[in-house]
Structure formats: structure tokens, C-alpha cells
Amino acid sequence: MLDKTMNHISVCEEQSFTRLHQAHAASLRNFLFYRFGSLEKAKDCAQEAFIRLWNNCSKVSFEKAKSFLFTTANRIFLDDTAHQKVVLKFEKRSDMSEAQSETNPEFLYQVDEFKNQLETVISALPEKQRTVFLMSRIDKMKNQEIADLLEISVKTVEKHITSSLKSIRSELDELNHFSI
Structure with missing residues (x-):
């Protein structure tokens, strides 16, 4: 138990804070x-x-420190509980939307249509751009590996990838009649 005569002691003093910790931890x-x-x-x-409590020690009197600790702890608990509810709600919603989209015929049709459009656009790229693009995006090769294999510079690889992405994006935008 803490002595009642310590009411005038500051919580900011290390010894008094240590006593509070020992008494209430x-x-x-x-x-x-x-x-x-x-x-x-x-x-x-x-x-x-x-x-x-330490961060607010100048605002909390020694006699109110225990109350501050338990009130703060309760708030931490309530905040954590509210956060867990949000997390669970989000997980349920994302699980539900994934499951719904996997079985939704319209969504599946749109995915197939997009894949077909993408394949058409990629096949229309110039040969070198298409090769570099597919090596980079499908085979997951690093730019240096592509450059070594095709005997071109890394800058050329980067230029081909950039050009490919611009072409693909603009073609898909035109096909879908909107700009991203």
C-alpha cells in the first residue's frame, strides 16, 4: 500500500513512479x-x-495516478475491442465479396473478356516489345537478365517495357471507351 503522506509527491519523479509501478502493476x-x-x-x-501515465505525469496528481492507470487501461481495452470488431467486419466483407465474385457469372464473363482483350493487345505489340514485356511480366525475369539474354542494354529493356505498358493501356482504354 502507498502511504497517504505521498500525495504531494510528483508522479514525474522516478522514485515515485517506480513505487506506483510496484504497487499497481x-x-x-x-x-x-x-x-x-x-x-x-x-x-x-x-x-x-x-x-x-509517464507521458502525462505532470498532469496527473499522485493520489489520482491509480485511477488514471485503470481508466486508461479500460480505454485501451475498449479501443482494442472496437478495433477487433472492425477487423472482423472487414474480413467477413472481403471473404464474402471474393466468394460472390468467384461465382458471379457477370464478373466471370468480364474477367474472360478482359483476358481476351489483353491477349489481343499484347499480340499486336511489335515483336521485341512483346518479347521483353512477356519475359518481364510473365516469366518474372529481372531487366538485367533480359538484357543479357537478348544481348541488349538494360536501358533498352526498360524502354521496351515502358512502351509496351503505354501501348497496352491506351489500347485497353480505347476498347473500353474510357481513360484510366
């Missing part, structure tokens, strides 16, 4: 353990509450 950790159900999370959040 275990009970704060247990409080959070009961809330979270995870000892690791409880330890992390208790530590975070003490960090926040």
Missing part, C-alpha cells in the same frame, strides 16, 4: 487479463497504461 495486469483473456495482451496494455 500486478493488479492492473490482472484487471486486463480478466478483460482480455490473454496474459500477453494484458501485459502489453498494462505497460501502455504506465507509458501514458
